[in-house]
Amino acid sequence: xxxxxxxxxxxxxxxxxxxxxxxxxxxxxxxxxxxxxxxxxxxxxxxxxxxxxxxxxxxxxxxxxxxxxxxxxxxxxxxxxxxxxxxxxxxxxxxxxxxxxxxxxxxxxxxxxxxxxxxxxxxxxxxxxxxxxxxxxxxxxxxxxxxxxxxxxxxxxxxxxxxxxxxxxxxxxxxxxxxxxxxxxxxxxxxxxxxxxxxxxxxxxxxxxxxxxxxxxxxxxxxxxxxxxxxxxxxxxxxxxxxxxxxxxxxxxxxxxxxxxxxxxxxxxxxxxxxxxxxxxxxxxxxxxxxxxxxxxxxxxxxxxxxxxxxxxxxxxxxxxxxxxxxxxxxxxxxxxxxxxxxxxxxxxxxxxxxxxxxxxxxxxxxxxxxxxxxxxxxxxxxxxxxxxxxxxxxxxxxxxxxxxxxxxxxxxxxxxxxxxxxxxxxxxxxxxxxxxxxxxxxxxxxxxxxxxxxxxxxxxxxxxxxxxxxxxxxxxxxxxxxxxxxxxxxxxxxxxxxxxxxxxxxxxxxxxxxxxxxxxxxxxxxxxxxxxxxxxxxxxxxxxxxxxxxxxxxxxxxxxxxxxxxxxxxxxxxxxxxxxxxxxxxxxxxxxxxxxxxxxxxxxxxxxxxxxxxxxxxxxxxxxxxxxxxxxxxxxxxxxxxxxxxxxxxxxxxxxxxxxxxxxxxxxxxxxxxxxxxxxxxxxxxxxxxxxxxxxxxxxxxxxxxx
Amino acid sequence: xxxxxxxxxxxxxxxxxxxxxxxxxxxxxxxxxxxxxxxxxxxxxxxxxxxxxxxxxxxxxxxxxxxxxxxxxxxxxxxxxxxxxxxxxxxxxxxxxxxxxxxxxxxxxxxxxxxxxxxxxxxxxxxxxxxxxxxxxxxxxxxxxxxxxxxxxxxxxxxxxxxxxxxxxxxxxxxxxxxxxxxxxxxxxxxxxxxxxxxxxxxxxxxxxxxxxxxxxxx
Numbered sequence: 001x002x003x004x005x006x007x008x009x010x011x012x013x014x015x016x017x018x019x020x021x022x023x024x025x026x027x028x029x030x031x032x033x034x035x036x037x038x039x040x041x042x043x044x045x046x047x048x049x050x051x052x053x054x055x056x057x058x059x060x061x062x063x064x065x066x067x068x069x070x071x072x073x074x075x076x077x078x079x080x081x082x083x084x085x086x087x088x089x090x091x092x093x094x095x096x097x098x099x100x101x102x103x104x105x106x107x108x109x110x111x112x113x114x115x116x117x118x119x120x121x122x123x124x125x126x127x128x129x130x131x132x133x134x135x136x137x138x139x140x141x142x143x144x145x146x147x148x149x150x151x152x153x154x155x156x157x158x159x160x161x162x163x164x165x166x167x168x169x170x171x172x173x174x175x176x177x178x179x180x181x182x183x184x185x186x187x188x189x190x191x192x193x194x195x196x197x198x199x200x201x202x203x204x205x206x207x208x209x210x211x212x213x214x215x216x217x218x219x220x221x222x223x224x225x226x227x228x229x230x231x232x233x234x235x236x237x238x239x240x241x242x243x244x245x246x247x248x249x250x251x252x253x254x255x256x257x258x259x260x261x262x263x264x265x266x267x268x269x270x271x272x273x274x275x276x277x278x279x280x281x282x283x284x285x286x287x288x289x290x291x292x293x294x295x296x297x298x299x300x301x302x303x304x305x306x307x308x309x310x311x312x313x314x315x316x317x318x319x320x321x322x323x324x325x326x327x328x329x330x331x332x333x334x335x336x337x338x339x340x341x342x343x344x345x346x347x348x349x350x351x352x353x354x355x356x357x358x359x360x361x362x363x364x365x366x367x368x369x370x371x372x373x374x375x376x377x378x379x380x381x382x383x384x385x386x387x388x389x390x391x392x393x394x395x396x397x398x399x400x401x402x403x404x405x406x407x408x409x410x411x412x413x414x415x416x417x418x419x420x421x422x423x424x425x426x427x428x429x430x431x432x433x434x435x436x437x438x439x440x441x442x443x444x445x446x447x448x449x450x451x452x453x454x455x456x457x458x459x460x461x462x463x464x465x466x467x468x469x470x471x472x473x474x475x476x477x478x479x480x481x482x483x484x485x486x487x488x489x490x491x492x493x494x495x496x497x498x499x500x501x502x503x504x505x506x507x508x509x510x511x512x513x514x515x516x517x518x519x520x521x522x523x524x525x526x527x528x529x530x531x532x533x534x535x536x537x538x539x540x541x542x543x544x545x546x547x548x549x550x551x552x553x554x555x556x557x558x559x560x561x562x563x564x565x566x567x568x569x570x571x572x573x574x575x576x577x578x579x580x581x582x583x584x585x586x587x588x589x590x591x592x593x594x595x596x597x598x599x600x601x602x603x604x605x606x607x608x609x610x611x612x613x614x615x616x617x618x619x620x621x622x623x624x625x626x627x628x629x630x631x632x633x634x635x636x637x638x639x640x641x642x643x644x645x646x647x648x649x650x651x652x653x654x655x656x657x658x659x660x661x662x663x664x665x666x667x668x669x670x671x672x673x674x675x676x677x678x679x680x681x682x683x684x685x686x687x688x689x690x691x692x693x694x695x696x697x698x699x700x701x702x703x704x705x706x707x708x
Numbered sequence: 709x710x711x712x713x714x715x716x717x718x719x720x721x722x723x724x725x726x727x728x729x730x731x732x733x734x735x736x737x738x739x740x741x742x743x744x745x746x747x748x749x750x751x752x753x754x755x756x757x758x759x760x761x762x763x764x765x766x767x768x769x770x771x772x773x774x775x776x777x778x779x780x781x782x783x784x785x786x787x788x789x790x791x792x793x794x795x796x797x798x799x800x801x802x803x804x805x806x807x808x809x810x811x812x813x814x815x816x817x818x819x820x821x822x823x824x825x826x827x828x829x830x831x832x833x834x835x836x837x838x839x840x841x842x843x844x845x846x847x848x849x850x851x852x853x854x855x856x857x858x859x860x861x862x863x864x865x866x867x868x869x870x871x872x873x874x875x876x877x878x879x880x881x882x883x884x885x886x887x888x889x890x891x892x893x894x895x896x897x898x899x900x901x902x903x904x905x906x907x908x909x910x911x912x913x914x915x916x917x918x919x920x921x922x923x924x925x926x927x
Binding site for chain 1: 852855856859860862866867868871872873874875876877878879880881883886887895896
């Protein structure tokens with residue numbers, strides 16, 4: 001469906017910035033009309049063996065973060081409108097399962113990057129799911145009050161049996177570490193089941209309100225079963241309660257919040273657990289000795305953390321950190337000081353808010369930007385100005401930015417990736433089951449769109465789409481690992497060649513880069529390293545040696561055909577494709593090492609580009625900075641200042657030359673979602689202020705402050 | 709607390725133990741039987757029936773002598789009679805049920821397709837692999853959708869429904885502004901979403917007016 005909305009409200013500034021003497025003057029289009037709103041986080045599941053975190057969001061997307069690779073989002077599974085995931089868990093052998101309100105249990109294939117299968121549990125909407133301590137069985141709690149046991153077979157899951165059916169929906173489940181008993185939290189009560197017989201042994205009634213009377217039902221949002229038989233429950237009245245499962249009685253009760261406590265996660269050693277509340281606070285409970293000499297221990301609430309503004313719907317406890325996520329869309333990872341061995345920058349708080357992939361593509365010739373949303377694409381033309389100014393001026397726009405196109409995709413699936421060709425005549429996007437290619441024609445000021453029909457079926461479920469610089473070829477990386485090359489002529493697509501997947505496991509979503517002369521295509525994502533293919537001869541040319549951190553951005557420089565690769569640990573390599581080896585500059589940088597502040601940045605580099613007239617410059621950016629690397633200047637060592645503000649004009653040229661180094665970093669434009677060079681003197685920076693995102697989130701819990 | 713003398717129960721609880729598990733033939737018979745067989749040890753609560761009958765005849769005559777053996781024989785006779793009647797009833801009921809079952813089977817057979825067709829259907833392969841469609845019962849899908857809708861409504865109500873203490877994002881972010889020494893405006897002071905249709909109409913009218921103005925020749 002196509003909606004034409006010409007000339008609507010937009011917000012774009014045109015400022016003039018002067019980066020450095022010798023760098024020239026740039027006109028910067030500051031774009032703030034990308035209305036990007038991430039979905040709230042609904043569940044997280046931590047896998048101890050691989051140190052990976054699976055995160056599912058309210059739109060059905062499931063993302064996999066590699067916590068050892070600098071918390072980089074290496075894979076994701078696109079969302080679906082009917083899938084509202086309510087539970088996520090890992091089972092034996094790195095298998096990931098999710099269950100939701102559509103009543104299905106879904107297994108994800110982490111190598112093929114698609115959904116293996118979906119099994120209907122026939123119990124209505126599924127509210128909770130947990131894997132057995134051995135990892136071979138799966139338990140789901142359903143809307144109709146039944147608790148169903150599934151056996152995990154190598155290929156699929158098989159229904160084994162039902163447990164005793166309860167009266168109300170089962171909202172939370174927890175397995176005893178020995179695998180003999182199960183605690184199930186429902187509305188107003190908690191049941192303890194015996195796994196072997198499937199019968200409910202105890203039914204523990206939960207108080208609706210700690211003190212006083214309340215008419216609202218008490219929902220038990222989370223339960224945790226400890227090996228000594230204690231069941232910890234968190235409920236909507238703001239209580240954390242400790243029950244004795246052997247006798248079915250309440251042992252201790254803590255009232256910790258005025259709103260719901262919505263999630264609980266226990267550490268593997270069972271000496272600490274974490275709970276998240278609807279007010280955005282995360283509490284840490286620890287098992288401490290009663291007195292300094294006694295052996296008796298008790299649970300004490302030690303630390304509150306306020307890193308969220310909205311409900312914390314899910315928490316996880318890794319051996320060294322507390323992980324929380326909720327409606328305010330941030331993923332917060334808080335390393336615990338006492339558990340961290342080396343107290344360096346790695347022990348700092350990590351807050352992941354902005355995407356680790358590019359959602360924006362740009363057509364430089366026609367100054368167009370394509371924004372990717374979950375179910376639609378937006379095409380905007382940048383404004384223009386004829387005025388000039390000096391450093392720091394805001395230039396008035398003679399022509400406002402125009403919203404040219406609002407392109408909705410049919411179907412309930414989310415868009416995985418999209419791209420616009422450099423000439424601006426082609427738009428391509430892909431969902432899990434379809435591939436869309438559109439042809440745009442410009443006549444004077446009018447724009448017409450035509451969908452290219454009869455696209456080959458193997459193009460669907462693409463993870464990355466790229467057009468060649470002359471817009472004559474289309475490169476598509478599919479989720480199975482193969483690369484498709486197609487030719488675009490006369491408004492039609494013609495399949496030229498498919499590069500089959502090379503050996504090696506899939507480590508991250510594939511990223512593509514094509515050289516401006518159209519001869520070379522680079523593809524990353526496998527454990528073998530970055531493959532470089534020759535487009536002219538349609539065969540593999542060479543492979544960049546494998547590096548143990550995933551690639552976050554790649555680009556090929558014009559003329560020199562140097563491949564610049566950025567990794568998630570903030571290392572940047574430059575590899576010469578014709579020479580099949582790392583360049584001199586890259587070797588020098590590796591020998592000296594990067595500046596420690598460069599390596600401590602906590603957002604990945606998402607885009608690399610080049611200046612057409614200055615081959616010594618590399619432009620790259622992450623969410624909070626934009627950098628131009630000048631290869632002709634000396635490299636900074638750890639003692640020099642990395643963020644080198646422009647020295648005042650009064651300083652002599654000698655001083656300026658001494659303090660100048662290769663990394664010209666600017667932090668003026670942030671948070672940055674995209675930054676690119678449009679032409680020699682123009683840059684475009686797409687910013688997304690955090691306040692604009694927060695302003696469109698659901699309502700938070702009211703906080704009473706004295707005097708307001 | 710006053711200790712009450714344990715009184716024997718009047719209900720024929722013991723009758724159940726005597727008669728075997730068939731349903732008692734009639735309730736009156738059972739009640740009478742129970743009364744007759746009342747606890748031999750209950751001296752205080754003597755059967756008023758017997759006493760009354762004795763009173764009617766003559767006050768001077770001695771009551772009938774009832775030896776234990778005769779009473780026992782009578783009781784056994786009674787018991788046997790009751791058992792027999794219960795068994796007869798059971799057999800009758802069973803016969804009735806069997807006849808009804810046969811009738812049902814006959815009726816069902818008439819309703820079903822002939823055997824030959826059924827056998828053919830059962831033998832045919834389930835669904836061929838090449839088919840590009842999936843057969844779905846609409847009723848199932850509607851049920852599924854309505855349940856999912858109900859579940860979503862439950863979550864929304866429990867988190868954002870009445871009784872929850874929620875506030876708007878604007879108020880939440882402006883709380884700090886209110887407590888500053890120099891009070892600032894709310895975080896979202898202007899509502900830019902207000903009157904978008906009106907603004908769009910105004911823009912369109914302005915454009916049309918300008919075009920009209922440019923078209924008319926200047927005097």
